[in-house]
Structures are given as structure tokens and as C-alpha cells.
Amino acid sequence: MSNRFVLNETSYHGAGAINDIATEAKTRGFQKAFVCSDPDLVKFGVTQKVLNVLDQNDLEYTLYSNIKPNPTIENVQTGVEAFKKSNADYIIAIGGGSSMDTAKAVGIIIANPEHEDVRSLEGAVNTPNKSIPIIAVPTTAGTAAEVTINYVITDVEKSRKFVCVDPHDIPVIAIIDPDMMSSMPKGLTAATGMDALTHAIEGYITAGAWELSDMFHIKAIEIISRSLRGAVANTPEGRADMALGQYVAGMGFSNVGLGIVHSMAHTLGAKYDTPHGIANAILLPTVMEYNAEATGTKYRDIAIAMGVEGVENMSQEEYRKAAIDAVKKLAEDVGIPKDLKDIVKEEDIPFLAASAYADACRPGNPKETSVEDIAALFRSLL
Known part of the structure; x- marks a missing residue:
């Protein structure tokens, strides 16, 4: 193939x-x-x-x-x-x-x-x-x-x-x-930057990933992690690096696909007009936790790319948690909400889960999933 x-x-x-x-x-x-x-x-x-x-x-x-x-x-x-x-x-x-x-x-x-x-x-x-x-x-x-x-x-x-x-x-x-x-407001800079990070992380762990795409994604994670805070503060260096980092991520994921973070974000955007970057940013850590068992050693690489220290001495459980915690910390630092309680209505979850399961990004998820699993992920963020 x-x-x-x-x-x-x-x-x-x-x-x-x-x-x-x-x-x-x-x-x-x-x-x-x-x-x-x-x-x-x-x-x-x-x-x-x-x-x-x-x-x-x-x-x-x-x-x-x-x-x-x-x-x-x-x-x-x-x-x-x-x-x-x-x-x-x-x-x-x-x-x-x-x-x-x-x-x-x-x-x-x-x-x-x-x-x-x-x-x-x-x-x-x-x-x-x-x-x-x-x-x-x-x-x-x-x-x-x-x-x-x-x-x-x-x-x-x-x-x-x-x-x-x-x-x-x-x-x-x-x-x-x-x-x-340069004229992007802080909130939009944060949301779109976390969208770019989601592209890089989902692209790195997606089922279709391979060495050429991995090269782009791991570099994009590194660039975005070091520059998003500066971009939100509107520093010239942060803006320039984020412009490059998001482009590098795009070079990768366009060719190998994404996963259910995007599937779930798409349905939130369609149902509630939720900004795509905000949806991705809220969903990413929770879906990373869900997918962890299907990612081999890739969360180790993500943790290192995000600047976590001492990863070489961590167990698999520890470096997986470290990668997820680094994503949570970055989202917190740039002002991303932590949950969906102000967005999702409980009675809409069956529709949201079915729609996300039918989304074109879902087959790329590294872990086999179901409508019920996706519904549970939505509920966990209420």
C-alpha cells in the first residue's frame, strides 16, 4: 500500500x-x-x-x-x-x-x-x-x-x-x-492556536499516521507549544512562530486524517455554532485520555515536544499523564474553558454522539469507538 x-x-x-x-x-x-x-x-x-x-x-x-x-x-x-x-x-x-x-x-x-x-x-x-x-x-x-x-x-x-x-x-x-x-483578539488567537495543536496531536496519533507525517506533526507540536502563549500576548515572535506551526501541522494532517476530537467538535459547531477552536480545545485532553491505550509510545514524544522535563525517567502511565497535563496547562494559560456545561444540553447528547460517529474524521481515531463511547465523553465534560 x-x-x-x-x-x-x-x-x-x-x-x-x-x-x-x-x-x-x-x-x-x-x-x-x-x-x-x-x-x-x-x-x-x-x-x-x-x-x-x-x-x-x-x-x-x-x-x-x-x-x-x-x-x-x-x-x-x-x-x-x-x-x-x-x-x-x-x-x-x-x-x-x-x-x-x-x-x-x-x-x-x-x-x-x-x-x-x-x-x-x-x-x-x-x-x-x-x-x-x-x-x-x-x-x-x-x-x-x-x-x-x-x-x-x-x-x-x-x-x-x-x-x-x-x-x-x-x-x-x-x-x-x-x-x-496581528489584529486577532486574544480569545480568537487562543482558540485557533489550540485548534492547530489539536491538528498536530490528532494527526500524530491517527490511524493513518506514518513517518513522513510524524515528522511534520511532532515539529508542529513543539513550535505551537512554545509560541502560543506569546501569540496570545501579541508578541511578534509568538505570531510568527504560530503562523509557521499551524501551517506545518496542516501539511501533516491533511494527508493522514484526524480523529474524534474533530468529529465531536464538528457536531458542536453545527448544533450550537460553537467556535471550532474552542470546541477542540475543550475536548482534546479528555479524548487524549480515552485514546491513550491505543497510542503506544507516542505520548512520550508529545510530552517531550511540549517541553515536559524528565520524561526519559517516566513510566508509560506517567508520560501519558504528563502529555495530557501539558495540554491542559497550555489551554488554561490561554484562557480556554474547561468543560461543555455552558454549551451542551443533556437531551441533545444522543444526536450529538450519533452525528460525531458518522463524521468523516471518526475512522481515523487510533482507538475503535462507538456512539455510546462518544456520548459518554460528551457527558464527562458537562
Whole structure:
């Protein structure tokens, strides 16, 4: 059996990297951009930083901002219609996972009109054509959507999220500019940073992990663990390191999958509109405890990467606990809630558990699970 690995054609890293958008657009002969960005980023002038680059280089664009924090089927549908009217030939996605996911779905449907029914994109779909070219500019250090082959759409009618996996949706260019992340508030920085840590840890222990993906994930855990506190404090070094750490995690998990932390977080987002990073951060330590017996010596590596001292002298039980405690401490230090009691209603747990079990991330979990196990995990956090 072979292992596939898919990455961007090109990525730019560092302060001022957004200026390379103009060079790439001109070199590739692009004529007009369809700019996808959420309304808050437009309102607070973050999107304008990229629009200024386009204006200064006489590059045409249309702005689309009908995007919700957990993007919906309707957001994608209106985006498709707006793209058709725009006469654009490429997409610039500016924002976090919401903008990126909307852009990916729009780009895939424009290139593959037989998938105009957005629900038809659920799961691993082998679309025949590559997406309309996407230049992805993240404004959060967490989702790594700029380097992944995944996107997530909310089906409001059915109160569920569905994961789409398609190598044809990966952005051709990723622009990782920490200056685009400097205006993130502390709470969002903490939540998206813990999302990135979840990607790295789940990717490291997922059933599909192998040596190449392990290399990315263990380095991402190290970078995120040392830099998230600084990023929340808005230090330049913390921002820059988190921008890199979340991208490195994305390079890994995009190719090997995740686990039930994400399955459970997806259903919380669909049911209660819970921010994805917050959901992941609350769930991660509890699910790590649940999965520990199926992870071999990997929690030892996680503990070391997170800076725990004396791991070489610990028993298996001790280093597993140390890894989990390090995650809990980081979450506490950046202000993440400890439980779901203000989010989940007891009567919703059967639906939440069934939905999480059906999620595309669940088969990657290192430990075989069940609807009943997932329900118990939800209840343990009330």
C-alpha cells in the first residue's frame, strides 16, 4: 500500500508576504480576482491590506463577503452565483477556515458544475477537474486550510457539518504573513492556536499516521507549544512562530486524517455554532485520555515536544499523564474553558454522539469507538 502526500505548489512565509500575491497573479496571467473574505475582516480593514496590494498593482477584483463563521450551503451557493457574474478567473481567500472553506467549495463547483448540489461534495470525492486557482491568505493561526485538501460546510437544515476531502481543492499558493494575523483578539488567537495543536496531536496519533507525517506533526507540536502563549500576548515572535506551526501541522494532517476530537467538535459547531477552536480545545485532553491505550509510545514524544522535563525517567502511565497535563496547562494559560456545561444540553447528547460517529474524521481515531463511547465523553465534560 502506498501513502499519498499532497502540498501546495508554492507558499510564501514571513512579514510582508502578501506583496507576493501581485507577482504570482501577474506571472500566472490571472486577470481578475474573486476575493472571498468574511464581513468582520472587511469591516475592520484586514481584507483591505490585500485589496491595497491589488489596487497598487492595477489588478482587478470583485469582493464576496456573504460568509458565516461556520460557512453554510447557502454561503457556497450565493458564492457560486457571484463568481459566475464576476468574470473572475481566480480566487483570493482571506480569513480563517470559514473564508477558505467557502472559497474551496466555490472553486470546486465552478470547475465541476455537476457538483452544484453542495451536499454531493461530502466525503472523499474524486472530482475530475482542479478547482479554480486559489491564493489563500490566512488571518488566523489555526485551521491551516491554506495547505489542506479538506473543507467543512454546515448543513443548517439538518443541523450537521460535513467534511469534504478532495486533492483538487488545495490552494495553488499559500501566503503565510504574520502581519495579517496581528489584529486577532486574544480569545480568537487562543482558540485557533489550540485548534492547530489539536491538528498536530490528532494527526500524530491517527490511524493513518506514518513517518513522513510524524515528522511534520511532532515539529508542529513543539513550535505551537512554545509560541502560543506569546501569540496570545501579541508578541511578534509568538505570531510568527504560530503562523509557521499551524501551517506545518496542516501539511501533516491533511494527508493522514484526524480523529474524534474533530468529529465531536464538528457536531458542536453545527448544533450550537460553537467556535471550532474552542470546541477542540475543550475536548482534546479528555479524548487524549480515552485514546491513550491505543497510542503506544507516542505520548512520550508529545510530552517531550511540549517541553515536559524528565520524561526519559517516566513510566508509560506517567508520560501519558504528563502529555495530557501539558495540554491542559497550555489551554488554561490561554484562557480556554474547561468543560461543555455552558454549551451542551443533556437531551441533545444522543444526536450529538450519533452525528460525531458518522463524521468523516471518526475512522481515523487510533482507538475503535462507538456512539455510546462518544456520548459518554460528551457527558464527562458537562
